[in-house]
Amino acid sequence: MNTRQLRHLLAVIETGSVSAAADRVHLSQPALSRSLRALEDELRAPLFDRLDRRLVPTPFAQAYLARARRIVFEEAEGARELSLMHSGRAGSLALGMGSALARGLLGRLLVELMAGAPGLRLRTLIETTDRLLDALRNETLDFFVGDVRAADTDSDLQVEPLYTCRFGWFARQGHPLEGRRALTIADVLRHSLIAPGFIGPEDERRFLRRYGLTGSMLDRFTLQCADGGTVSQVMLATDAVMPAIELTMLEELRAGSVIALDVQPVLDAELVLGIVQRAGRTLAPAAARAFDFVRQYLVGLEAEAASAGGAAR
Structure with a gap:
């Protein structure tokens, strides 16, 4: 049994005839009749009585009707959910970053991800880099945005450096x-x-x-x-x-x-911001939307800092 056969069953019940049902499901009448017989064989029950050139559902078909509709509905919803996930509008995503970065980035990123995506479930963590790394390794985070130097020698992690801070x-x-x-x-x-x-x-x-x-x-x-x-x-x-x-x-x-x-000598500390994730792990497609937004934000920081006067070099 498959959902295609169940759709044939529902079409006949809802239209009351093989010819009308065949038009609805885009099959020939003989092909539709074969599909119904195969379903009856699998269910081991007669599904229709022929009365006055009409197909009348048997008690077996009536008893199975609600379940058939639910199975067809769930298949359609499953396909819809996957379609939404592929578009980045559904699924779940857990992300983290440090407080300094979160102040300017996190709210904007969440607004971007939530826009037109009611099926997307988001969870955030604002912590220090060492704790973000622990959460990523423990798989309570999908990725974080922070100092990639802390992870660049770990083969289990994948880093994408984007912005060297002054x-x-x-x-x-x-x-x-x-x-x-x-x-x-x-x-x-x-x-x-x-x-x-x-x-x-x-x-x-x-x-x-x-x-x-x-x-x-x-x-x-x-x-x-x-x-x-x-x-x-x-x-x-x-x-x-x-x-x-x-x-x-x-x-x-x-x-x-x-x-x-203007303090001399200038601070020579290094901090390279970027995206850190588990190597080889498949993320919800919404992560791609998040990554694109983070890239644009961090790449634009240089210009923003320059327009604001920047820090003393």
């Missing part, structure tokens, strides 16, 4: 250090420092070497906070200074509420 020092507009050239680390350390999120051991060592400092870098920070909105609020209300990647302050730079300070 680092700089940032403060509010009207800060006492605004407009001064060639600031030293001593000038900066006279003010409170903000660390916008997790700082790894290698980044800490690079920072200390760059500025000839000793001891613990983290002990020099008044505030460590991964929430971009909170960091911005504190910066705009205090004389705190923050070393960070430019995209962390991109919106404020564009609005002119935050400035990039």
